[in-house]
Amino acid sequence: MNIIEIENLNKIFKTRQNHFQALNDLSLTIAKGEMIAIMGTSGSGKTTLLNILGCIDHASSGSYRLNQKLIEGKSLQALASIRNRDLGFVMQDFALVDHYSVQKNVLLPLNYLKDHKLRKERAARLPALLEKLHIRHKQIEKVMNLSGGQKQRVAIARALINEPEVILADEPTGALDQKTSQEIIQLLRAINQEGKTIVIVTHDPNIAACCDRMVRIEDGRIIEDTKLILSV
Ligand SMILES: Nc1ncnc2c1ncn2[C@@H]1O[C@H](COP(=O)(O)OP(=O)(O)OP(=O)(O)O)[C@@H](O)[C@H]1O
Structure with a gap:
């Protein structure tokens, strides 16, 4: 089953003087449970593309289906709820609140859940989640006191707390050294093997090599789509 289906996607950024076509008739399907790297020059x-997949931005034309649901035409409120329920985000700069504790950061997405029972159930998973990501011992530590690798583990825990089907990661290892990058990618791989679909934007061929598939974009078009034989 395809969890992501995009068809003939165009994105045009309009400024006062001119316009720029950032995505050009791009079509892509991603199967449920796939781990895919998106590569391409700066x-x-x-x-x-990742912002559109993440319902942070909308396409100028074309269609996007997430889990069979058409995304175009949804209200801002509906998009916010899709982002919170179906998607988890992991960013290069971690996007954490530095002066909050690890647990407060990880529990943040639950604030948007209206269902109090569900909120309690999910919050109860916190210790196991932190254990799995090897940051349980940092649970009450402020994020500002953590290493880069630990911060990214907190961000991954936050992305997982609402049990989304899809994780979108924009250069998740861009701020980390090589050894820590490998640890983070292996962690994402383990999460993928539990059934999550993962889309990773990366410049790093070593990160792409850990994925099932690599798609290369140039000038807003897909120029390569390769299934990878995993060595990990
Ligand atoms: N809000 C915007 N207004 C105008 N142009 C934009 C806007 N956002 C992005 N662009 C342009 O769209 C193109 C694609 O940008 P994008 O950020 O998707 O590239 P990228 O592949 O992620 O690059 P990098 O690897 O450097 O992060 C670029 O030429 C960029 O300048």
């Missing part, structure tokens, strides 16, 4: 359209 300015090729990777983040633009």
Whole structure:
């Protein structure tokens, strides 16, 4: 089953003087449970694509179906709820609140859940989640006192707390050294093997090599789509 289906997607950024076509008739399907790397030179359209997949931005034309549901035409409120329920985000700069504790950061997405019972159930999973990500011993530590690798583990825990089907990661290892990057990618791989679909934007061929598939974008178009034989 395809969890992501995009068809003939175009994205045009309009400024006062001119306009720029960042995505050009791009079509892509991603199967449930796939781990896919999006590569391409700087300015090729990777983040633009990820932002549309993440319902942070909308396409100028074309269609996007997430879990069979058409995303175009949804209200801002509906998009916010899709982002919170169906998607988890992991960013290069971690996007954590530095002066909050690890547990407060991880529990943040639950604030948007209206169902109090569900909120309690999910919050109860916190210790097991932190254990799995090897940061249980840092539960009440402020994020500002953690290493880069630990911060990214907190961000991954936060992305997982609402049990989304899809994790979108924009250069998740961009701020980390090589050894820590490998640890983070192996962690994402383990999460993928539990059934999550993972889309990773990366410049790093070593990260792409840990994925099932690599799609290369140039000038807003897909120029390569390769299934990878995993060595990990
Ligand atoms: N809000 C915007 N307004 C105008 N142009 C934009 C806007 N956002 C992105 N662009 C342009 O769209 C193109 C694609 O940008 P995007 O951020 O998707 O590239 P990228 O592949 O993620 O690059 P990088 O690897 O450097 O992060 C770039 O030429 C960029 O300048």
